Amino acid sequence: MSNTITISRSSNSSYRQVKINSDWYEGSEFFTVKTSDGFMSITKHYLDVPAKAYKSIRGYFHFPTDIPLGKFEIDEEESNEDELIIYFE
Secondary structure (H helix, E strand, O other), X not given: OOXXXXXXXXXXXXXXXXXXXXXXXXXXXXXXXXXXXXXXEEEEEOOOOOOOOEEOEOOEEEEEOOOOOEEEEEXXXXXXXXXXXXXXX
């Protein structure tokens, strides 16, 4: 697994575009995102897709947030095949 995600501006100013720089996203089109101070988790969903899931196209998706822009390391020790953990600090 590659160890970064890239967060950039979206055309809607209250959204961010996320690019998962890994083949981790393959096998699932839908993800949920949780953010907290300095932290983000991205979870894959297969059959039971929550109503608030975001659809990914080739590892890109948009969601409303004010997290910082940039390229961030994926915490490979805390991440697994269904969840990515990213710290912003």
